[in-house]
Amino acid sequence: MTEEKKNIRRNASAKNGELLSIVKDGVFYKNPILVQLLGMCSVLAISTTVINGLGMGVAVTFVLVFSNIIISLLRNLIPSKIRIASYIVVIAGLVTVVEMIMKAYLPSLAESLGMFIPLIVVNCIILARAESFASKNRVLPSLIDGLACGAGYTVAIFAVSLIRELFGYGTLFGFSVMPESFSPALLVILPPGGFLVLGGLIALYQYGMNKLRKGEGEK
Amino acid sequence: MLNLIAISISAILIENFVLVKFLGICPFLGVSKKTETATGMGFAVIFTMTVASALTWLVQTFILEKLHLEYLQTIAFIFVIAALVQFIEMFLQKKIPALYSSLGIYLPLITTNCTVLGVAILNVSRGYNFLETVVYGFSAGVGFLLAIVLLAIIRERMEYADIPAPFRGIPIVLIAAGLLSISFMGFQGLNLPF
Numbered sequence: 001m002t003e004e005k006k007n008i009r010r011n012a013s014a015k016n017g018e019l020l021s022i023v024k025d026g027v028f029y030k031n032p033i034l035v036q037l038l039g040m041c042s043v044l045a046i047s048t049t050v051i052n053g054l055g056m057g058v059a060v061t062f063v064l065v066f067s068n069i070i071i072s073l074l075r076n077l078i079p080s081k082i083r084i085a086s087y088i089v090v091i092a093g094l095v096t097v098v099e100m101i102m103k104a105y106l107p108s109l110a111e112s113l114g115m116f117i118p119l120i121v122v123n124c125i126i127l128a129r130a131e132s133f134a135s136k137n138r139v140l141p142s143l144i145d146g147l148a149c150g151a152g153y154t155v156a157i158f159a160v161s162l163i164r165e166l167f168g169y170g171t172l173f174g175f176s177v178m179p180e181s182f183s184p185a186l187l188v189i190l191p192p193g194g195f196l197v198l199g200g201l202i203a204l205y206q207y208g209m210n211k212l213r214k215g216e217g218e219k
Numbered sequence: 220m221l222n223l224i225a226i227s228i229s230a231i232l233i234e235n236f237v238l239v240k241f242l243g244i245c246p247f248l249g250v251s252k253k254t255e256t257a258t259g260m261g262f263a264v265i266f267t268m269t270v271a272s273a274l275t276w277l278v279q280t281f282i283l284e285k286l287h288l289e290y291l292q293t294i295a296f297i298f299v300i301a302a303l304v305q306f307i308e309m310f311l312q313k314k315i316p317a318l319y320s321s322l323g324i325y326l327p328l329i330t331t332n333c334t335v336l337g338v339a340i341l342n343v344s345r346g347y348n349f350l351e352t353v354v355y356g357f358s359a360g361v362g363f364l365l366a367i368v369l370l371a372i373i374r375e376r377m378e379y380a381d382i383p384a385p386f387r388g389i390p391i392v393l394i395a396a397g398l399l400s401i402s403f404m405g406f407q408g409l410n411l412p413f
Contacts, residue, residue, distance in 0.1 A: 037248060037389055041333050045241035085301055088330075092294040100290065115340045118293040122333040124245055191239050192400040199386075199393030207385035 019144050026148025032125045033156035033198075034205045039125040042116045043157050044194035050173050053161030054154065055109045059102065059117065061150025063094045064126050068146035070094075071134040078135075087130045088121065095120045125153060156201075163197050164188050223354045226347075230358035233409055236334050237366040238400040243334035247367055248392060250328075257371035261364030265357060267307065267329050268338055271300050272356025275339035276349055296339045304330045334363055369399060 032038045042060070046052045070090050071078075078086045099117045102110040110117065120126070129149055134142040165171060168189030170178035178184075187193050236242045243264070250260045275296050283289050308326050311319035319326075329335060338359045342352045373395050382391050 038245070040244040040248065041241050044244060084330075088297055088301060089294065092297050096290065096293050099293065115337060115344070118340055119242075119333050119337060121293055121297050122331045122336050124331055127331060187401075190404065191241065192397045192404065194241065195393045195397030195400055199390040199397060202393065203385040203390035206388070206390065210384065 022145050023148040027152040031152040039123040047161040048189045049165045050161045053157045057154030057157050059098050064150045065146035066094050067091050068134040068142040071130045072139045072142035075135050092121045226355050227358040231362040232406040235362045236359045238403045242337040243332050251367050251371040254371045257367045261367050264363050265360030268360040269357040271335050272352050274299050276352040279343050301330050
């Protein structure tokens with residue numbers, strides 16, 4: 001049996017467990033924002049409202065999934081010396097597509113995300129997944145990996161923007177949810193608030209992970 | 220002239236690229252453990268940003284706008300920046316090996332530093348002319364240097380602090396950056412007299 005066939009058979013048997021662990025890693029254990037600290041710029045900058053946060057999450061997930069698929073398909077064709085440049089061209093093309101779609105159908109969202117849409121090109125998450133996953137794996141796992149990492153990014157940015165919108169404006173999705181007497185904490189939506197909220201959130205995550213690990217150790 | 224000074228002060232202090240505009244957070248957090256490496260990264264960024272600003276402005280004005288290809292801006296700019304970084308790397312390796320080895324891996328990392336692409340896009344969207352573009356790119360780089368060196372100094376001090384377990388690692392750095400950002404907010408009240 002050739003090496004390739006063996007690989008295919010092994011992949012098929014390990015498929016379900018493997019795919020599940022890709023999802024768990026992407027969303028939780030190796031969350032791109034909370035653990036790997038990749039692509040922080042957009043998370044800090046546009047997480048002032050939940051709608052912006054979700055819009056950014058969807059845009060990044062879209063680019064991530066398609067760049068993973070395309071790079072996985074081309075992985076045997078791209079010479080390794082110019083691979084980074086090739087990945088960037090693929091990613092830049094996809095980002096241009098997202099930018100044009102968003103400007104056409106969601107002009108107000110495109111307006112508020114501003115330059116952070118073209119800046120998805122230099123978002124390290126996408127290049128990191130292309131380099132460390134899609135260039136070495138088949139199309140289906142790469143697709144799942146893109147979805148999982150995109151979901152992990154979206155969850156993190158959603159959490160940050162939820163806290164910032166709730167305390168900074170007293171609203172959620174633009175609707176007022178806090179009592180009349182609540183006075184918004186302006187600092188939370190100003191730039192320093194982004195650093196402080198994300199710092200607190202990562203501390204909370206590390207606290208939870210430490211508890212979890214201790215619990216497993218005692219068993 | 221006064222206009223150029225205003226652009227420069229505003230890019231360094233009032234709307235500092237890292238602490239107010241949130242650009243270049245990855246190297247800001249990743250390369251700020253030691254003051255020397257932070258300084259090296261800062262100077263590499265200043266140089267790349269100044270040259271990249273000039274080149275992208277020329278590409279935008281004389282190629283993209285002439286041919287009505289503005290929608291290719293993102294692809295064209297990232298290509299220019301990637302090629303430029305590669306070129307600087309080769310040039311330094313040949314001509315100034317001492318500087319090359321001291322910058323080390325930080326040089327290729329600048330390609331994915333969003334300050335460089337960010338400043339190129341901002342130059343175009345603000346409609347700056349060539350001179351303003353170069354000054355803005357240079358000053359934005361100086362702002363990056365200032366922020367990353369300040370954070371590196373704070374982090375060196377924090378090495379000896381007793382930090383609560385969940386905050387160890389990146390959370391305390393983010394909070395320090397947040398406090399730094401609060402102090403930079405003070406500059407927003409700065410009224411330039413011209």
